[in-house]
Amino acid sequence: MLQVENLHVHLDTPGGLVKAVDGVSFSIQKGETIGIVGESGSGKSVLAHSLMKLNPEPPALYPQGTIHFEGQPVLEMGKTELRKLRGNDIAMIFQDPMSSLNPVSRIGKQLIEAIQAHQKRPKQQAREKAIELLEDVGIADAKARMNSYPHQFSGGMRQRVLIAMALASNPKLLIADEPTTALDVTIQAQVLDLLKGIQEKYGTAILVITHDLGVVAHLADRILVMYAGKIVESGSAEDIFYRTSMPYTWSLLRSVPVIREGGPERLIPIDGQPPSLIDRPAGCAFEPRCPFARDACRQVDPPLEHREGNHSAACILSSNEFEEQKKQLEGVLTT
Amino acid sequence: MSALLDIKGLHVHFPVKKGLLQREKSYVKALNGIDLQVQKGETLGIVGESGCGKSTLARSIVGLQQPTAGEILFHGKDYAEASAKELHDMRRNVQMIFQDPYTSLNPRMKIGDSVAAPLKAYKKTERLESRVKELLELVGLNPDTHYNKLPHEFSGGQRQRVGIARALALEPELLICDEPVSALDVSVQAQVINLLQDLQKQLGLTYVFIAHDLSVINHLADRVAVMYLGKVMEKSERGAFHTKVQHPYTQSLLSAVPVPDPLLERGRERIVLKGELPSPANPPSGCVFHTRCPMATERCKNEVPALEPRGLSGQEVACFYPLVEKQPADAAKDPLYV
Numbered sequence: 298m299l300q301v302e303n304l305h306v307h308l309d310t311p312g313g314l315v316k317a318v319d320g321v322s323f324s325i326q327k328g329e330t331i332g333i334v335g336e337s338g339s340g341k342s343v344l345a346h347s348l349m350k351l352n353p354e355p356p357a358l359y360p361q362g363t364i365h366f367e368g369q370p371v372l373e374m375g376k377t378e379l380r381k382l383r384g385n386d387i388a389m390i391f392q393d394p395m396s397s398l399n400p401v402s403r404i405g406k407q408l409i410e411a412i413q414a415h416q417k418r419p420k421q422q423a424r425e426k427a428i429e430l431l432e433d434v435g436i437a438d439a440k441a442r443m444n445s446y447p448h449q450f451s452g453g454m455r456q457r458v459l460i461a462m463a464l465a466s467n468p469k470l471l472i473a474d475e476p477t478t479a480l481d482v483t484i485q486a487q488v489l490d491l492l493k494g495i496q497e498k499y500g501t502a503i504l505v506i507t508h509d510l511g512v513v514a515h516l517a518d519r520i521l522v523m524y525a526g527k528i529v530e531s532g533s534a535e536d537i538f539y540r541t542s543m544p545y546t547w548s549l550l551r552s553v554p555v556i557r558e559g560g561p562e563r564l565i566p567i568d569g570q571p572p573s574l575i576d577r578p579a580g581c582a583f584e585p586r587c588p589f590a591r592d593a594c595r596q597v598d599p600p601l602e603h604r605e606g607n608h609s610a611a612c613i614l615s616s617n618e619f620e621e622q623k624k625q626l627e628g629v630l631t632t
Numbered sequence: 633m634s635a636l637l638d639i640k641g642l643h644v645h646f647p648v649k650k651g652l653l654q655r656e657k658s659y660v661k662a663l664n665g666i667d668l669q670v671q672k673g674e675t676l677g678i679v680g681e682s683g684c685g686k687s688t689l690a691r692s693i694v695g696l697q698q699p700t701a702g703e704i705l706f707h708g709k710d711y712a713e714a715s716a717k718e719l720h721d722m723r724r725n726v727q728m729i730f731q732d733p734y735t736s737l738n739p740r741m742k743i744g745d746s747v748a749a750p751l752k753a754y755k756k757t758e759r760l761e762s763r764v765k766e767l768l769e770l771v772g773l774n775p776d777t778h779y780n781k782l783p784h785e786f787s788g789g790q791r792q793r794v795g796i797a798r799a800l801a802l803e804p805e806l807l808i809c810d811e812p813v814s815a816l817d818v819s820v821q822a823q824v825i826n827l828l829q830d831l832q833k834q835l836g837l838t839y840v841f842i843a844h845d846l847s848v849i850n851h852l853a854d855r856v857a858v859m860y861l862g863k864v865m866e867k868s869e870r871g872a873f874h875t876k877v878q879h880p881y882t883q884s885l886l887s888a889v890p891v892p893d894p895l896l897e898r899g900r901e902r903i904v905l906k907g908e909l910p911s912p913a914n915p916p917s918g919c920v921f922h923t924r925c926p927m928a929t930e931r932c933k934n935e936v937p938a939l940e941p942r943g944l945s946g947q948e949v950a951c952f953y954p955l956v957e958k959q960p961a962d963a964a965k966d967p968l969y970v
Contacts, residue, residue, distance in 0.1 A: 322747075336817040481681040481844065483905045486888035492902055508818055511890030515639045515897045534894035550824035550892060554851035564851070566822035570787050 298502060299325040299348065304362035306340075306347050309355055313575040317343040319526035320362070322601075325470065330496060330503045332517030332534075334510060334549075338571050340526040341506050345472050348504075349383050350374065367469075385415050388463035392475035394455035398447040404431075405443030405457055415466040419511070430461040433498075434491060444607060453484035460491065464499070471495075473505045477512065489515055510553060514538060519607070522546050525572050525582035528601055529596035542610035542619055544587045581613070589614065589622050634708050635669040636838055637693065637806060642666040644688050648913060660913045662688040666702070667939070672805070675832065675839040677853025678886070683909050685862040686842045690810045693840060694728050695719070706806070709724035724754060727799040731811035733791030737783040743768075743794050744779040750801045767797040772827060781942055796827065800835070809841045813848060825852065837854035842962035845888050858882045861912055861920040862940055867948040878943050878954035881921050919951070927953050 306318035317340045324618040325331055335341040336377040346352045348364060350371055353507065364371040366386060391397050399407055408427040412418065418426065425441075431439035434457040447455060456476065463471055473492065477485040493516065498502055505516055513534070515518050520537045522545065541547045551565040569586045572578065581587070584594040593613055601611045614622065643666075645659040662685045669722065670676045680686050691697040692704060695711050703710045706722055714722060727750075730736040737746055747764045751757065765775035771793040783791055792812060801925060809828070813821045825848065831837060841848050850857055858866045858879065866879040877883050884903040891897055905924045910916055916923050922932040931952055943954040 314723075336819060453908060481887040481909075482846070482885060483681060484908065485890075486902060486904050489890070490902070508820075508890035509890065511897075514892050514894045515890040538892065538894050549818060552819050553892060554822075554825070554847040555891065556847050556850045556886070556889070560814075564822040564825055566826055567819035568823075570820075628895075 298327050298367060300363075300365040301348070302363045302365075304344070304347065304364060305360050306343050306352065307358045308343070308352075309358060315574045316526055317574060318347065319574075319577070321523075321528050323521060323531065325504060327469070328496070328500045328502055329506065329519065330517050332513030332520045333423045333504065333506045333523060334508065334513055334520060335506075335523035335572060336441055336508055336585060338574070339523040340574070341523050342474055344523070345389075345474055345504065345506050347372075348470075348472060349387050349389065350379055351383070351389070382410070384468070386468055387470045387472060387561075388466070388468040389472040389474065390456070390459045390463050390476050392478050394452060394459050394479070395447065397459055398455060400447050401517070402446075403443065403445065404445050404450070408443070408458070408462055411462045412465045419475065426465070427461075430464055431458070432463045433456070433464070434497075435487075436461075451484075452480055453487060453519050456480065456488055457491065460488075460495070464495065464501075468501060470502045470504065473503060476505065476506055478507070478509070485512075494517065510550065510586065522549075523619060525577065526574055527582070527611065529583070529611045530609065531601070532604075532606070532610075536604075536606070536608040540605075540608065540616070541614045542604055542608065542614075543612050544589050544614075545583045548586075548588070580610075588626055589619070635705075636672045636707065637668075637670040637840070638705040638708070639666055639668045639693070640703050640705070642689075642692060642704065643700045644692060645700045646699055653914055658913060661862050661915060662912060663692070663699075664915070666862075666864055668857060668864065670838060670840060672807070672838055673832075673836055674854040675841055675852055676840045677856040678840065678848035678859060679843060679844065679849045679856060680859035681885075681909060683861070683912060684859040685846075685860055685912070689808055689859075690728065690808050690840070690842055693806075693808055694726050695723060724802045725804050726806045726808065727802065727804040727814045728790075728808045728810065729795050729799050730953050732815050733788055733795055734783075734815075736795055737791055739783050742779070743773075743781050743783065743786070746783075746794060747798045747801055750798060754802055756802075761828065763801075767801055768794075770831070771797045772823075773797070787820070788816050789823055792816060792824050793827065796824075796831070800831070803835075804837075806838045806840065809839055811843055812841075814843065814845060817911075822847075828852070846885060858885070861910065861915050861931075863950065865921065865950050867939070869947065876947055878947060878949040879951050880925050880953075880955065883955060884926075929953075 304321045308315040333341045409423045412423045426440045530546045548567045580595040584590045599611045599613045601609045644663040650656040768775040854870045856868045857864050887903045919932040922928040937950045939950040
């Protein structure tokens with residue numbers, strides 16, 4: 298359904314050209330859930346915004362690569378075509394539900410506006426549809442709530458309203474950019490449940506962007522791990538979590554505390570900081586922080602290579618070599 | 633043995649004016665009867681969602697917030713009754729690390745000067761520079777190259793290290809950490825958590841560690857207090873977190889945390905709470921959790937359950953119907969029990 302091929306997105310800033318997305322390829326099938334994991338500055342949000350060409354231009358530039366949505370080249374679309382694509386076929390929800398809603402306009406009015414922007418419906422019908430959508434996303438007493446203002450809603454309810462708005466025109470793809478980061482855990486669980494329910498009911502494909510490994514483990518069928526503007530590992534949830542083949546992914550998994558029997562183990566932090574995207578050093582971008590780095594890593598930037606099944610990783614170590622190295626290091630760490 | 637910090641029946645209420653003429657007064661009950669003890673050298677974890685009062689508690693402990701009722705004893709001495717001189721000394725002994733490393737440092741002050749500020753305030757200016765360098769080294773910063781830098785030249789994790797160095801400058805016994813890692817990226821979070829653990833061992837520090845993230849709390853704390861709407865719902869020992877949890881709220885919190893393990897995630901049964909946190913201005917009658925509790929009965933609406941040892945584990949819990957401790961047979965069915 299969506300095909301991204303060797304995409305480069307650069308941001309032209311006074312400090313220099315930021316290579317936010319640096320040669321990324323992937324595709325999304327109908328009805329599947331894809332998770333993009335990465336830290337801040339890994340380029341995951343810029344990538345998500347480019348799928349609808351939402352990055353402000355300038356500073357964004359698309360020097361190379363293509364994006365096709367159902368065969369149509371997105372990057373070559375004009376204003377009218379983009380307007381049709383955005384909201385109709387692809388919809389997006391953002392991290393901060395407060396700043397995405399107009400604070401001085403009633404929830405109902407904003408929803409009706411969103412519906413009428415994409416579908417020619419008389420106001421009364423749009424209103425009924427709006428109430429139906431609010432009920433769908435689990436807002437109690439939807440009819441009365443149409444007259445509320447955003448500040449009268451809690452964070453979780455606002456995120457529900459935004460999801461309702463995104464669903465207004467039955468999109469084929471829903472992009473969720475850190476949808477639960479601003480929410481409390483119990484509310485996060487409600488929203489994740491809701492997203493799953495929507496997928497089952499409408500068959501919408503979902504692209505969820507997050508830094509939380511738990512959230513992708515819960516939601517995603519397929520996971521892309523991003524580091525410094527590139528995809529460094531991709532595969533099914535099982536591939537990523539149980540057959541990890543890229544040192545960055547492994548380090549990420551070992552650096553988060555997990556509640557488990559036998560008490561907590563000492564965390565293994567990733568030393569240093571993510572690299573600057575302005576002048577990227579030669580070789581693998583993770584090399585300065587990688588516990589398995591060797592001389593060759595400073596010269597070669599390994600491409601994303603096919604491993605087993607749908608699993609790919611960008612590392613000069615083969616899966617078996619990495620497995621051995623990992624065991625050695627874990628042995629050293631536990632003793 | 634008397635506790636280092638002893639909080640007894642702490643209430644903090646904020647008045648809000650209401651009505652046309654602003655004459656009606658009502659209260660936001662941020663803390664509603666908190667009893668907690670912290671022993672020397674241990675880490676007390678406090679966990680709860682936003683609005684449960686955990687930050688108000690932190691502010692009360694460092695003496696930034698006057699209690700409405702109740703007392704906070706530090707080394708057996710009440711804040712409210714301490715003389716100005718004693719208070720001066722108590723404040724030196726209790727320091728705080730803040731959540732946001734971006735706003736808690738003065739952007740125009742050099743890192744070295746920020747760390748030196750508390751030393752100057754307490755007139756400990758002998759060998760000031762070497763002491764500051766010692767502190768920078770202690771938290772893993774480079775004492776020579778970092779001393780004269782400004783905060784904007786630092787990443788979030790490095791700034792948090794500066795915040796820790798500053799808090800340690802006066803050699804406090806007790807450190808209050810208010811969400812110190814929640815603004816950091818995951819890979820950097822682990823660096824700061826390990827640093828805090830190492831410093832505790834090295835300097836014999838006592839921590840009150842506040843966070844909304846259960847896995848972080850479980851990782852660090854010797855004892856955990858779970859808060860909801862200004863009350864402590866349950867106290868739990870280290871490592872007992874997922875086998876001995878008795879309060880339905882703690883259990884739902886625990887089940888809401890997504891685990892980075894897809895098979896486990898798919899097999900788990902989630903308790904998804906209905907609705908949202910009620911307003912602390914108008915808390916529910918009886919047990920404050922009854923409006924969202926899956927097990928609530930009539931009794932919960934009318935009576936307030938006391939925080940006392942209940943159930944098989946004997947852990948303190950404020951619930952009439954504490955969940956029974958998991959038996960090994962149940963545990964086999966529960967994927968979280970690995």
